[in-house]
Amino acid sequence: MSKQATPAPLVALTADVPCCAPLTQRRVPAETAAVLAPALKALGDPVRLQLMSMIASAEGGEVCVCDLTPAFDLTGPTISHHLRTLREAGLVDAERRGTWVYYRARPALLRRLAALLTVEPPADLRT
Amino acid sequence: MSKQATPAPLVALTADVPCCAPLTQRRVPAETAAVLAPALKALGDPVRLQLMSMIASAEGGEVCVCDLTPAFDLTGPTISHHLRTLREAGLVDAERRGTWVYYRARPALLRRLAALLTVEPPADLRT
């Protein structure tokens, strides 16, 4: 089993949980918390947050690992480990093309997190 | 409360990092990541995510710890520990009134996180 690059993000796309109710509107159920907390945890590391940003803001929608690694003062295995964490959280996807491996973002989960953390504007324009 | 000519810096923890550029638009700088990642990490636990939601969605804007603790199958010290984590992350604020301690949300940081994770809608809206 020398195959990887897509370790089946089982939680990301099975979105039958109450989709996107903001944190501030109703109490998030335990099941939703159990699904979304790991994604927040994956982003709760400075290196992974920057990696996620570099991937999500990339020009062609994808980045080569060879461009990610030298951006940090860390070894290759460490970067690879962080990328796997993002992959298993369902936040990014990897694809090997020839010698290089390219990562691209999966916006679905990011969108749910943004919706979760959304705070309605401070009553300037509403009510 | 007229916010007019307040000479004092009105934000303590969320100092003056480049405010709210979404993850997907430009690469988040290391300093921004260092500031925001701990907040995401604080929310990256199912218990804390539910606590944050219970606090942020509370009726009067605040919740008594005595209402938070029995909502989980955890001991008092553990809940207290999670609340402190949220507090030290700048996400909530605590106030003791008589026997009880009340927690309320701090929307500022939440808003920054939501802005950070915002994904532009998959189609146009820009030209």
Next chain:
DNA sequence: CGGTTGTCTCGACGTCCATCGAATCAGACG
């Protein structure tokens, strides 16, 4: 085919974290 380069896995090590029980602090109230 052997060498080179890019990426990942494996094993290890030190640190951080979630959880608990016991003890402590802060008020309220008789």
Next chain:
DNA sequence: CGTCTGATTCGATGGACGTCGAGACAACCG
């Protein structure tokens, strides 16, 4: 004043995490 209740702190423990070096795997190229 003594005691009760609510909340936090302290100390301990088992597990998870970030990091690295060494090795393995994949693909390209002489």
